[in-house]
Amino acid sequence: MRFRTLVVLGWCLPLVALAEDRVASARQRQLPAVRQAFAEAGVAWPPGELYLRALKAERRLEVWAGPQGKPLQRVKTFPFCAASGELGPKREEGDLQVPEGFYTLDLFNPRSQFHLSMRVSYPNALDRLVGRPRLGGNIFVHGDCVSIGCIAIQDAPIEALYVMVTEARAHMGRDVPIHVFPRQLDAAGLEALARLPGVTPEQQAFWRDLKPAWDLFEKSHRPPTTSVDTRARRYIVRQGL
Secondary structure (H helix, E strand, O other): OOOOOEEEOOEEEOHHHHHHHHHHHHHHHHHHHHHHHHHHOOOOOOOOEEEEEEEOOOOEEEEEEEOOOOOOEEEEEEEOOEEOOOOOOOOOOOOOOOOOEEEEEEEEEOOOOOOOEEEEOOOOHHHHHHOOOOOOOOEEEEOOOOOOOOEEOOHHHHHHHHHHHHHHHHHHOOOEEEEEEOOOOOHHHHHHHHOOOOOOHHHHHHHHHHHHHHHHHHHHOOOOEEEEEOOOOEEEEEOOO
16 A cells, blocks of 8 residues: 655644545535435435445446435445456455445545545455455455455545445444445346356355345335344345334
């Protein structure tokens, strides 16, 4: 990771000040458009609830929001600029895969070499059960247009998303969920995945376990609640509160 210092009149400006300035500048630039996007979607700002849904094949990151406990509205869609790997979950360090499954954004880096970044909480409990001994980590949604297992959406979009997520997180009092799917998981999408060259039975079983979460959200626009069955080594999905 690259680090920079700024020398002003012989003094080194601390990196923390540079980070605060970067976030403050991003907020000043992006907040009017963020407020407008929420207003156009009919959602109050800051929202009572925020939910992100990433689709790898379609290369898009959807932002959904609304009042706490109510059906959510899609507020914004950010196209991927870069995302490495193939369709399928991340199972080990260095496989270049973008994870698939149910995560949160749990750490924020205002000093990222990719402008701003938000960490995806990989590995989760299921990843630790079924992955290799060295799982890797440091999977982020970030700016710029390069990826080694991350989702890159360029600098201006990451500024807007960073503002949305950090302010919604402060308002909600908890981490924002991000659910990463290989693609739309309707019946046609699941069939398309089954026809991929080299697809394994394990991958197909994993995608079938993701489908109930997709279906629940498509039906209710409520983020599902997920847990892990440690014996069956699979996700359990139920309707969110």
